[in-house]
Amino acid sequence: MKNLKLASLDTVQQTIIEVGEVAFGRDFVVIAGPCSVESERQTIETARAVKAAGADMLRGGAFKPRTSPYSFQGLGLQGLKILEKAKQETGLPIVTEVLDPRDVSWVAEFADILQIGTRNMQNFSLLKEVGKIQKPVLLKRGMFSTLEEWLNCAEYILSEGNPDVILCERGIRTFENYTRNTLDLSAVPAIKELTHLPIVIDPTHSTGRLSLIGPMSMASVSAGADGLLIEVHHNPGEALCDADQALTPERFENLMQQLRPLRAFMNEMPD
Amino acid sequence: MKIDEIRSKIDKIDRELLVLLQERMGLALRSKKFKTNINDPAREKDLLARAEKLNLDLVESSFTRQLLETIIQESKRLQEEDRMLVAFQGEHGAYGEVASRKLVPAGAYIPCLEFVDVFRGVEEGYLDLGVVPVENSLEGAVTQVNDLLTTTDLNVTGEIKVLVNHSLLATRGTDYREIRMVYSHPQALAQCRSFLLRNNLEPHPFYDTAGAAKMLAREHPKAAAAIASSLCAELYDLDVIKEGIEDGASNSTRFLLLSREPYAGKGDKTSIIFAVPHEAGKLFDVLRLFAEAEINLTRIASMPLRSDPGNYSFFLDFEGSRQDHTIAQVMDEVQKLTIGLKCLGSYPADPMA
Numbered sequence: 001m002k003n004l005k006l007a008s009l010d011t012v013q014q015t016i017i018e019v020g021e022v023a024f025g026r027d028f029v030v031i032a033g034p035c036s037v038e039s040e041r042q043t044i045e046t047a048r049a050v051k052a053a054g055a056d057m058l059r060g061g062a063f064k065p066r067t068s069p070y071s072f073q074g075l076g077l078q079g080l081k082i083l084e085k086a087k088q089e090t091g092l093p094i095v096t097e098v099l100d101p102r103d104v105s106w107v108a109e110f111a112d113i114l115q116i117g118t119r120n121m122q123n124f125s126l127l128k129e130v131g132k133i134q135k136p137v138l139l140k141r142g143m144f145s146t147l148e149e150w151l152n153c154a155e156y157i158l159s160e161g162n163p164d165v166i167l168c169e170r171g172i173r174t175f176e177n178y179t180r181n182t183l184d185l186s187a188v189p190a191i192k193e194l195t196h197l198p199i200v201i202d203p204t205h206s207t208g209r210l211s212l213i214g215p216m217s218m219a220s221v222s223a224g225a226d227g228l229l230i231e232v233h234h235n236p237g238e239a240l241c242d243a244d245q246a247l248t249p250e251r252f253e254n255l256m257q258q259l260r261p262l263r264a265f266m267n268e269m270p271d
Numbered sequence: 272m273k274i275d276e277i278r279s280k281i282d283k284i285d286r287e288l289l290v291l292l293q294e295r296m297g298l299a300l301r302s303k304k305f306k307t308n309i310n311d312p313a314r315e316k317d318l319l320a321r322a323e324k325l326n327l328d329l330v331e332s333s334f335t336r337q338l339l340e341t342i343i344q345e346s347k348r349l350q351e352e353d354r355m356l357v358a359f360q361g362e363h364g365a366y367g368e369v370a371s372r373k374l375v376p377a378g379a380y381i382p383c384l385e386f387v388d389v390f391r392g393v394e395e396g397y398l399d400l401g402v403v404p405v406e407n408s409l410e411g412a413v414t415q416v417n418d419l420l421t422t423t424d425l426n427v428t429g430e431i432k433v434l435v436n437h438s439l440l441a442t443r444g445t446d447y448r449e450i451r452m453v454y455s456h457p458q459a460l461a462q463c464r465s466f467l468l469r470n471n472l473e474p475h476p477f478y479d480t481a482g483a484a485k486m487l488a489r490e491h492p493k494a495a496a497a498i499a500s501s502l503c504a505e506l507y508d509l510d511v512i513k514e515g516i517e518d519g520a521s522n523s524t525r526f527l528l529l530s531r532e533p534y535a536g537k538g539d540k541t542s543i544i545f546a547v548p549h550e551a552g553k554l555f556d557v558l559r560l561f562a563e564a565e566i567n568l569t570r571i572a573s574m575p576l577r578s579d580p581g582n583y584s585f586f587l588d589f590e591g592s593r594q595d596h597t598i599a600q601v602m603d604e605v606q607k608l609t610i611g612l613k614c615l616g617s618y619p620a621d622p623m624a
Contacts, residue, residue: 105469106513
């Protein structure tokens with residue numbers, strides 16, 4: 001691919017991004033938590049549950065990109081403070097989305113990793129802004145984007161001076177409508193051929209179906225992904241957003257017990 | 272004016288009324304030190320009569336009387352409570368007040384303009400206790416305070432280490448994205464320099480951290496915030512935008528509690544000040560006494576003598592009480608080797624300090 005001066009494999013073999021006690025590109029990193037921060041109680045209870053189940057980081061949205069302007073838009077600064085508190089309680093690093101270039105420096109004061117959502121993948125002014133901070137960026141693939149377009153967006157961030165970009169495959173739009181999106185698992189080995197940046201999978205938004213999250217998580221490990229981003233809610237029935245696709249802490253724990261041995265097994269596989 | 276605007280003005284006035292009442296109650300408590308009896312009917316009558324003479328058409332005299340009587344009653348109740356008057360330097364919400372609240376829990380905390388006001392107030396008996404900073408982990412000794420310690424007759428009866436935890440504060444409803452100017456003491460601004468840079472904020476020096484918070488609450492400047500303790504958020508009704516904004520490892524300040532009386536118990540830490548003759552090895556001779564008696568020194572600092580340029584005062588803090596037999600013996604020896612040995616006191620050590 002042309003013009004990938006910094007993202008292509010020519011420059012580095014594997015980017016390692018250390019956050020807290022784990023490193024993307026070295027360990028299998030599991031990020032779990034609610035779709036959005038709804039209250040202190042909900043966030044901290046979920047944080048404790050995912051920590052106990054073995055998650056490495058907490059996700060949770062304080063700013064929500066919603067299809068409808070009338071849907072819950074997130075708690076904003078209040079949500080960031082709740083995430084900070086959840087981090088103090090559990091020690092889990094925080095991954096949260098930023099929507100507005102004016103918010104970038106502020107979100108970076110609270111979060112350990114800033115997420116760029118699928119709808120903002122090609123929001124170039126936002127990409128330039130997160131390229132200026134000193135925190136890793138989790139860049140989700142645009143739902144209509146090719147790998148080349150996606151990597152060019154990573155290049156935007158790298159070219160501003162931020163070397164720590166984590167890619168996240170979250171499904172693309174196809175004619176198939178049984179699932180919410182189509183999870184493009186082939187992106188994992190393809191990305192590994194094209195770039196040194198780590199890649200994680202979001203099995204929640206890509207499938208939109210609870211029953212498929214487990215199998216696709218296992219498939220992600222087999223495909224060689226560097227981690228997972230999974231929605232967990234301490235009481236999914238009460239969730240203000242995406243209630244029907246969040247795992248309960250119990251289901252998440254079961255999944256974690258299957259994931260770790262599979263990853264260990266894959267590590268033993270001869271190249 | 273729209274209803275929202277009117278309401279916000281009313282809120283602001285209510286807040287100021289309460290802050291003024293807090294100040295008034297503090298003064299009432301201080302006045303007690305000059306009176307033999309809390310009840311002073313002549314003064315009360317005079318106060319009520321003067322207020323009634325004010326011709327405010329919306330604040331009727333019957334209401335004024337009722338209001339002032341309630342205030343007087345409350346201040347008499349406070350005077351009877353026998354709270355300790357604890358003086359600190361700075362405005363309400365200063366780190367000195369944070370230290371005072373920890374050292375003396377249910378006190379009345381009295382702000383003083385200068386460190387010398389804290390010392391004089393306690394020495395002369397208008398205030399019960401004083402709380403002053405002696406050293407900061409980043410900036411070193413607070414020279415003004417150390418200088419005052421060399422001349423005072425007050426005793427040190429306690430110590431506490433306070434973590435300087437700076438918060439970014441703004442008036443309620445301020446959109447953090449619109450903040451451009453940040454007011455605070457130059458030292459606090461310097462301690463948060465990279466936070467300010469990261470968020471593209473302009474530092475504006477102010478005389479005091481808590482003073483900046485107070486100014487924000489009173490004047491509501493646009494696009495402005497202050498760096499101060501989170502206690503200030505409670506005292507001035509401000510929003511905490513972000514806690515812990517200092518760069519790198521948090522710094523701490525050690526405060527001493529001052530009293531006219533020495534500490535009633537034994538204590539496990541002692542502070543002394545002395546000077547030595549300008550001869551080779553004199554300071555070493557003193558320090559050797561402590562080394563040989565295996566007394567652990569926790570602080571040693573020197574300060575030029577204002578009265579005698581070229582000569583120095585030495586400040587020594589060590590573990591143990593002057594009531595301990597070994598320490599008493601060492602002190603007798605130290606007395607012989609030094610000029611103007613002064614023991615500030617033995618007091619309970621703060622395990623964190």
